[in-house]
Amino acid sequence: MGYIFNLKTNIMKKQLLKLVLIVIPVVGLMSFKSSPMFFGPGWTIYQADVLPEAFEPPFQTSSAGTNFSNQIVVDPDDGNNNLLVMECPGTSFYWRMNFANNDVTVDNLTVVMRVKGNPAYDVALDLDMHYNDIRTRVSFQKNYNEEANAIRVRNGTGPDGASSGPLGVNLDEWHTYRFTMTAEQTLIYVDESDTPIMTITPLSAASSNSHFRFGDGSSTENEYGASIDWVVWDSSGAYSPSELALPEAVLSVDSFATNSAWVGPVPTKDLLYVNHPNSIGDSQIKVFNLSGKLVKSIETQGNLERTEINMSELAAGLYIVNYKNGNQEQQFKVLKE
Structure with missing residues (x-):
């Protein structure tokens, strides 16, 4: 299935949980799910120790405009952790994981990211998934259609044809976002709750593209800025939180409230x-x-x-x-x- 394995060798980056656990928060805490009955070996793990282009397999730049920045910084809340800090004021820029370049066959796709928006910018996340002639692109915006903290559907169709919907969390706080895509539907989960907050019908988009990319896809509007703790993905299927637990490498004691x-x-x-x-x-x-x-x-x-x-x-x-x-x-x- 083209599985890629990249488990972190420097375990000091994050204090690994010694307990295998599942937490489903009720008060907005980050949640963690892990159980041998659900855990699978297909995750690829980017943990922001290096810029995405220096990761293995490397990300490529995509739709790069003229005004953007990417930095690896020490997490101000955890000196053993690093963050990818991205800013893109008014131009476009994506980090692209090109599956075709890595001879990876995508059946269906699961992408999970831990993200915190920059209060100075409107957009905290823009994710574009495009493979097998289907495409879903969404952006998480702090103000869209007079709605705060909204999901904007850029490519695809939201529920009942809607182009946006409520995210239900503060984009300027740390949250975990899971995206799963098949030919029939894209589901969005927040903080590893097993109930999706939005179902999107992917756009039929014939193309040789086989990738997902994150950053800012708009060159003229919606200034983007965010800190990214980690990105994990599995190209073998579309897995809900209960179907495929997050890898232990991204679960840390410091992540608990x-x-x-x-x-x-x-x-x-x-x-x-x-x-x-x-x-x-x-x-x-x-x-x-x-x-x-x-x-x-x-x-x-x-x-x-x-x-x-x-x-x-x-x-x-x-x-x-x-x-x-x-x-x-x-x-x-x-x-x-």
């Missing part, structure tokens, strides 16, 4: 631990099976950092663990073996 909780080990055979080091006061933990039946309920007392759940008597399968501490609420998908 300061008040977030996490669980492990996943999968588990007996004991599951809910880690909540920043909880304040009492917490409530409930475990549901996939039919929605409550199978366990635990009330923690005081400022505990970890709660143990005995899962040994439960049948094998998937469970939802709901953690609530004050106004903070999170859900975790857990596999019991």
